[in-house]
Amino acid sequence: KTCILIGAPVDSGKRRKGCLMGPDAYRTAGLAEALTDLGHGLIDRGNLAPAQVEVPAPSNPAVHELARTVGWTKTLMAAATEAMGEGFPIFLGGDHSLSLGSVAGVAAHAKAVGRPLFVLWLDAHTDYHTPDTTDSGNLHGTPLGYVTGREGFSAFPPLPAIVPGENICLMGIRSVDRAENEALQGSGMTVHDMRDIDENGIARPLAAFLERVRAANGLLHVSLDVDFLDPSVAPAVGTTVPGGATVREAHLVMEHLHDSGLVCSLDLVELNPFLDERGRTAKLMVDLAASLMGRRVFDRPTRSF
Ligand code: ARG
Ligand code: MN
Ligand code: MN
Numbered sequence: 583k584t585c586i587l588i589g590a591p592v593d594s595g596k597r598r599k600g601c602l603m604g605p606d607a608y609r610t611a612g613l614a615e616a617l618t619d620l621g622h623g624l625i626d627r628g629n630l631a632p633a634q635v636e637v638p639a640p641s642n643p644a645v646h647e648l649a650r651t652v653g654w655t656k657t658l659m660a661a662a663t664e665a666m667g668e669g670f671p672i673f674l675g676g677d678h679s680l681s682l683g684s685v686a687g688v689a690a691h692a693k694a695v696g697r698p699l700f701v702l703w704l705d706a707h708t709d710y711h712t713p714d715t716t717d718s719g720n721l722h723g724t725p726l727g728y729v730t731g732r733e734g735f736s737a738f739p740p741l742p743a744i745v746p747g748e749n750i751c752l753m754g755i756r757s758v759d760r761a762e763n764e765a766l767q768g769s770g771m772t773v774h775d776m777r778d779i780d781e782n783g784i785a786r787p788l789a790a791f792l793e794r795v796r797a798a799n800g801l802l803h804v805s806l807d808v809d810f811l812d813p814s815v816a817p818a819v820g821t822t823v824p825g826g827a828t829v830r831e832a833h834l835v836m837e838h839l840h841d842s843g844l845v846c847s848l849d850l851v852e853l854n855p856f857l858d859e860r861g862r863t864a865k866l867m868v869d870l871a872a873s874l875m876g877r878r879v880f881d882r883p884t885r886s887f
Pocket of ligand 1: 723
């Protein structure tokens with residue numbers, strides 16, 4: 583594959599600063615080398631900057647940095663659609679508000695080639711707010727609301743293609759706000775919270791979702807939030823929630839995603855290098871991306887479930 587690194591130093595999706603250093607932390611941790619070692623081609627587009635836009639005042643006064651996040655969405659949507667025509671985009675975040683643009687842009691590409699887009703959301707949070715329902719006002723909590731076509735995003739670019747809730751699977755969930763909980767009921771999305779993963783493991787729910795993607799001849803976008811992982815192994819994130827995925831669970835997900843051959847694009851989000859310990863979180867994220875792109879401990883025959 584030709585991997586296209588798209589630096590998205592988005593820091594407007596929440597109040598705590600630091601995610602703007604994420605793209606360079608991934609580069610420092612050896613992401614490009616890991617991918618070329620696996621035999622992939624590599625294009626690094628450098629770090630993008632948000633479009634300058636003007637927006638009306640948000641109806642919810644809590645909303646933080648609306649114009650900047652709208653500008654990023656515009657820029658990243660275009661970058662995503664373009665990169666999909668050339669290779670396998672990897673969005674180096676930046677906070678999770680970058681996914682308003684990356685997912686919408688990938689969805690536009692999927693529509694253009696006539697295939698349904700599926701999304702795997704690996705996160706402690708459901709990120710299903712709208713600018714009207716968020717209490718924190720942090721727009722990194724809204725990307726799934728936007729891409730599924732919820733109301734309240736009139737300041738944002740019109741969605742080129744809605745991702746149906748039925749095509750979205752969330753894993754690792756352990757923090758859901760009340761307003762999200764209510765909206766999730768009718769959303770059609772599949773939510774595997776940590777209790778579910780404790781009871782059933784992570785491989786089987788994933789296999790069931792991948793089977794659906796395959797049956798629909800779909801494209802699969804993966805959005806990996808650092809806080810999917812347990813904070814004891816991935817401390818470099820502003821929104822830690824105890825009880826997350828282990829290193830092995832996360833690698834297993836990535837290995838199965840690789841073996842499926844279905845993944846077309848990836849977000850690496852919410853890394854805040856200011857909070858890291860000697861780069862360990864950045865390195866773990868690079869290792870997980872490498873597993874997704876084909877790194878394996880030894881060559882054994884591919885197993886299917
Ligand atoms: N639900 C909370 C909020 O809206 C937390 C969102 C965290 N999102 C994230 N991408 N880390 O503020
Ligand atoms: Mn998130
Ligand atoms: Mn999160």
